[in-house]
Amino acid sequence: MLRRYSVHLILPSLGGLLVYSAYEELLGLYTLSVLMFMGVNIILSSSLNLVNGYMGEFSCGHAGFMCVGAYVSSLLGVWLFAKDRVFGAPFLDPDYAIYAFPFIILIGGIAAAIAGLLVAIPSYKTRGDYLAIITIAANYIIISSIENIGSIGGSRGFMGMKRVIGSMEDIADLPWMPIWVFIFTVGTIWVLRRYVSSTFGKGVSAICQDEVAAEIMSVNTNKMKTISFMLSSGLAGIGGGLFAYIIGYVNPGSFTILKSTEVLVMVYLGGMGSLSGSVLSAILFTFLLELLRPLGIFKWVIIPLMLVIMMQFRPEGIMGKRELGDIFPRLKRFYRFK
Amino acid sequence: MLESFLQNLINALQWGSFYALIALGYTLVYGVLTLINFAHGDIFMVGAYIAFFAASFALTTLGLSGWAALALTIPITMILTAMVGVTLERIAYRPLRRKGANRLYVVITALMCGLILEHSNLAILGASRKAFPTLIDLKIYHIGGVTITNLNIAVILVTSLVFIMLHKIVTKTRVGMAMRAISYDKFAVPLMGIPLDNIIVITFILGSGLAGLAGLMFAMSYPVLEPYMGALIGWKAFIAAVVGGIGDIRGAFLGGFLLGAVEIMVVAFFPSTLRDLIAFTVLLVILTLRPTGLFGIAKTTKI
Numbered sequence: 044m045l046r047r048y049s050v051h052l053i054l055p056s057l058g059g060l061l062v063y064s065a066y067e068e069l070l071g072l073y074t075l076s077v078l079m080f081m082g083v084n085i086i087l088s089s090s091l092n093l094v095n096g097y098m099g100e101f102s103c104g105h106a107g108f109m110c111v112g113a114y115v116s117s118l119l120g121v122w123l124f125a126k127d128r129v130f131g132a133p134f135l136d137p138d139y140a141i142y143a144f145p146f147i148i149l150i151g152g153i154a155a156a157i158a159g160l161l162v163a164i165p166s167y168k169t170r171g172d173y174l175a176i177i178t179i180a181a182n183y184i185i186i187s188s189i190e191n192i193g194s195i196g197g198s199r200g201f202m203g204m205k206r207v208i209g210s211m212e213d214i215a216d217l218p219w220m221p222i223w224v225f226i227f228t229v230g231t232i233w234v235l236r237r238y239v240s241s242t243f244g245k246g247v248s249a250i251c252q253d254e255v256a257a258e259i260m261s262v263n264t265n266k267m268k269t270i271s272f273m274l275s276s277g278l279a280g281i282g283g284g285l286f287a288y289i290i291g292y293v294n295p296g297s298f299t300i301l302k303s304t305e306v307l308v309m310v311y312l313g314g315m316g317s318l319s320g321s322v323l324s325a326i327l328f329t330f331l332l333e334l335l336r337p338l339g340i341f342k343w344v345i346i347p348l349m350l351v352i353m354m355q356f357r358p359e360g361i362m363g364k365r366e367l368g369d370i371f372p373r374l375k376r377f378y379r380f381k
Numbered sequence: 382m383l384e385s386f387l388q389n390l391i392n393a394l395q396w397g398s399f400y401a402l403i404a405l406g407y408t409l410v411y412g413v414l415t416l417i418n419f420a421h422g423d424i425f426m427v428g429a430y431i432a433f434f435a436a437s438f439a440l441t442t443l444g445l446s447g448w449a450a451l452a453l454t455i456p457i458t459m460i461l462t463a464m465v466g467v468t469l470e471r472i473a474y475r476p477l478r479r480k481g482a483n484r485l486y487v488v489i490t491a492l493m494c495g496l497i498l499e500h501s502n503l504a505i506l507g508a509s510r511k512a513f514p515t516l517i518d519l520k521i522y523h524i525g526g527v528t529i530t531n532l533n534i535a536v537i538l539v540t541s542l543v544f545i546m547l548h549k550i551v552t553k554t555r556v557g558m559a560m561r562a563i564s565y566d567k568f569a570v571p572l573m574g575i576p577l578d579n580i581i582v583i584t585f586i587l588g589s590g591l592a593g594l595a596g597l598m599f600a601m602s603y604p605v606l607e608p609y610m611g612a613l614i615g616w617k618a619f620i621a622a623v624v625g626g627i628g629d630i631r632g633a634f635l636g637g638f639l640l641g642a643v644e645i646m647v648v649a650f651f652p653s654t655l656r657d658l659i660a661f662t663v664l665l666v667i668l669t670l671r672p673t674g675l676f677g678i679a680k681t682t683k684i
Contacts, residue, residue, distance in 0.1 A: 311489050
């Protein structure tokens, strides 16, 4: 009984607690925004883990796909539901924003998944280090093309998303952003968990072990790679969309290779091929960033230094390739998350 | 038309020289260790800063004339930058290599070392940009509508000389033979009595020294230094090395000039903001069509 329903009980109560405390303003805006960034970071690190951990490729352009998702969902949201200097009057009645918001974020994710083809198609022939370059190039191409579209602000950025959130809060006065960040974070982990434990997931780990051998064993490697890259970048797009709506402002400068490196750090801190590791390290990393904030720029000396030291003594990350249930087998009696 | 083409060609050769010099460092280390030394761009940045301090020291404290200061700055920069590279290898890469760690962990370490160099520079020296002192007076020659400076010529000549020297070292000397041997088989080479670690240190000295030289010449040509200058140029030089086929010295040299030419030509005929976009798109197309780069050889793998 407990094993079957514990996750179903814990997650809604955790979410409910979060939403309640946000509604009653128990947490304060700063803590709340840190919690929301934690959610976004969980989405980013676990989705990158699909490519870098489970599939064994070295993708370092994750922020580019995040950028596509962020821009598409913010442009769409502002065009439909907010009065803006670029688009003029809202296209639809702002009252509908409350229903359309998840779809806007999802469409951003789909757009990012299509951008993921930029990496997926070259990956049929190109491998290893060369593929790593392609992901870097994809990141630069995306950033640079958005900088060159002057009508949506170019490198100055784009804003107006707060008004969409505002019109959602006019209809029902709930903390909408924490709610959606929580739902999408749990959804992302659920989708990834389902994906890696399905037959597709077995194919993906076969590619990680040996790509040629996998192909001989009748794994359709091209299909696997396309789906995995698109899923990973699509989820990154969802993360990016949420990121844009939390801040209320996007500019291409916040999705550069430095952001990609940040996500990479989270993946390797947690352990490749471990979803619970990714979640744990995303939480830890966000927390650490906030903790070290008083140090200013020294923060960015200390965090890489910690990672260098970790690579020397525990290169497989916090969790290694194992999940939470593998480390504490007794926990398995109390939960089941599929 | 011809004049503007020639002018752009000279600019492209100069701009490509920096990419080529840095790409040579990437490709040397990769050829020997199959390690992408992502910290290399930042070693270039450190080189530029070392050159800045050495040049200021020689000019103001010692009160030397421009040429004497330059003669002093070149060896100091190259030696100190080489030491930075060797230190990185000793502290970060060698322990991992000894443990036989996965290649990926070394790459992450390299990436993080780059970040450390960048941000410790930012933390110690502050975000303000440094202006590089003028060492030698700029002479401008007009040859039939095309303007060339003495710095242009020097940069292109030095890069070509360095390439020829490096090519000779790798193909003709015993050290070069050992380097090539290590890239073939890392396990059999120590059994043949070749000191693996020494050869790797020499590789890092060569690569980082070249990065220091590139940093000095870059600072002389574009005399504004900032801590992030190495990041973008480093990534682009890496791309140049890959386009040429990483691990091959000729490839790095040609790839650097190719990338420089593409960028300069884009700026000449399109708005300059499109530079990165078109340069990276060209790269993407080249790698999709020729997955191992221009000079790279596809390796056969046994299962």
